[in-house]
Amino acid sequence: MNRIDVEVAIVGGGIAGLWIANLLLRRGIEVALCEGRAGGLSQTSAAQGIIHSGVKYALEGAATPASQAIAPMAARWRRCLAGRGEIDLRSVPVLSPHYHLWARGGLGAKLAATLAKQPWAGAEQVAAVDYPAPFERGDGTLFRLQDFVLDVPALCQRLATPLGERLLKVRVEPRHVAVAGAKVSALRLDALEVRARRFVFAAGAGNEALAAAAGHPTPMQRRPLQQVFAHGPSPAPIFAHCLTDDAPQPALTIATVGGCDAIGGALAEAGAARSEGEQVAAAEQALQAALPGLDWRRRRFDTLRIDRAEPAQADGRRPQQAFAAIGGNCLTVWPVKLTLAPQLGDMALKALGT
Numbered sequence: 469m470n471r472i473d474v475e476v477a478i479v480g481g482g483i484a485g486l487w488i489a490n491l492l493l494r495r496g497i498e499v500a501l502c503e504g505r506a507g508g509l510s511q512t513s514a515a516q517g518i519i520h521s522g523v524k525y526a527l528e529g530a531a532t533p534a535s536q537a538i539a540p541m542a543a544r545w546r547r548c549l550a551g552r553g554e555i556d557l558r559s560v561p562v563l564s565p566h567y568h569l570w571a572r573g574g575l576g577a578k579l580a581a582t583l584a585k586q587p588w589a590g591a592e593q594v595a596a597v598d599y600p601a602p603f604e605r606g607d608g609t610l611f612r613l614q615d616f617v618l619d620v621p622a623l624c625q626r627l628a629t630p631l632g633e634r635l636l637k638v639r640v641e642p643r644h645v646a647v648a649g650a651k652v653s654a655l656r657l658d659a660l661e662v663r664a665r666r667f668v669f670a671a672g673a674g675n676e677a678l679a680a681a682a683g684h685p686t687p688m689q690r691r692p693l694q695q696v697f698a699h700g701p702s703p704a705p706i707f708a709h710c711l712t713d714d715a716p717q718p719a720l721t722i723a724t725v726g727g728c729d730a731i732g733g734a735l736a737e738a739g740a741a742r743s744e745g746e747q748v749a750a751a752e753q754a755l756q757a758a759l760p761g762l763d764w765r766r767r768r769f770d771t772l773r774i775d776r777a778e779p780a781q782a783d784g785r786r787p788q789q790a791f792a793a794i795g796g797n798c799l800t801v802w803p804v805k806l807t808l809a810p811q812l813g814d815m816a817l818k819a820l821g822t
């Protein structure tokens with residue numbers, strides 16, 4: 469059996485595992501990362517790549533714990549993109565340097581009045597003459613947010629590169645977690661043993677079983693989504709949250725990635741229980757109402773079902789910030805949002821004592 473001996477072994481090669489691996493490598497700490505995906509989608513590969521500034525989480529006018537946790541993140545990502553942050557992301561393309569908020573009905577006027585009285589950090593109203601094509605014929609008010617959109621496959625590629633041969637394409641089953649005393653001693657795979665002083669479970673939906681096998685049960689929740697994709701000719705890329713009257717959450721969150729519009733938001737959450745046909749019909753109706761200037765009937769639609777995996781919350785809702793819990797020599801992490809990777813990195817370094 470082959471054996472690898474490192475300081476930290478990480479399970480999971482989504483944003484959480486890749487981000488933490490890069491922080492440790494930059495500190496000269498030997499790392500191995502086990503990624504067991506066999507072609508399927510992870511949360512990270514399904515992400516639209518929006519780096520949020522926090523405005524989306526403060527739509528009722530006041531800051532929330534979620535908006536406060538996320539607000540400092542955009543500046544940290546921007547420093548990384550400029551080569552001056554904790555990780556050098558200069559090679560990662562920015563698909564859109566800002567994001568729009570498109571508020572229809574009374575909500576647009578209400579948000580504009582709020583903004584005039586008390587400017588939100590990171591949001592400005594766009595003059596109607598400057599509306600980009602997708603919004604020209606709509607009945608909403610447009611705001612430009614400081615949120616921006618990254619090319620997620622390029623981000624993951626950039627973060628995977630420094631791992632080289634230490635990025636191991638292996639799936640770690642709970643039975644592979646070898647426990648000695650109160651600590652995990654190794655990941656004993658079929659033809660390979662990965663020994664480490666410390667272990668990081670960054671396996672998204674796989675974390676709950678791994679942490680339990682290590683003797684440190686960490687309750688997890690799943691929030692199912694049915695994301696919609698609109699393929700085919702689109703006159704211009706769209707990067708926008710679309711709000712309907714008085715809803716505190718975007719009804720639609722649209723990002724044009726790889727020539728196709730990925731559509732999330734409340735539609736994707738509410739649509740988890742719908743059939744694909746029902747979800748496509750609901751999406752067409754909502755898109756036509758939000759952006760009537762575009763011919764949505766000429767598009768081809770399909771959907772993707774995927775669960776968000778997060779630390780369990782008493783109310784089952786979205787956690788407000790990233791999560792890292794240490795048990796023995798194991799750290800279990802969930803970033804909760806791609807945007808929160810820098811916050812998760814801080815938490816992980818502190819918990820690992822580096």
Ligand SMILES: Cc1cc2nc3c(=O)[nH]c(=O)nc-3n(C[C@H](O)[C@H](O)[C@H](O)COP(=O)(O)OP(=O)(O)OC[C@H]3O[C@@H](n4cnc5c(N)ncnc54)[C@H](O)[C@@H]3O)c2cc1C
Nearest residue numbers: 480482484504505511512516517518640672674804806807
């Ligand atoms: C549709 C969608 C869109 C989103 N859009 C955004 C967005 O625009 N902006 C934003 O900030 N956030 C967004 N998010 C949230 C964000 O994508 C997630 O919070 C984040 O990607 C979670 O990262 P992760 O590394 O914890 O999990 P994952 O990305 O799921 O990665 C876990 C990895 O672990 C691997 N793995 C699992 N079990 C094992 C095992 N036993 N052995 C080895 N490997 C294993 C998996 O193959 C996977 O690659 C979105 C989420 C979804 C679902």
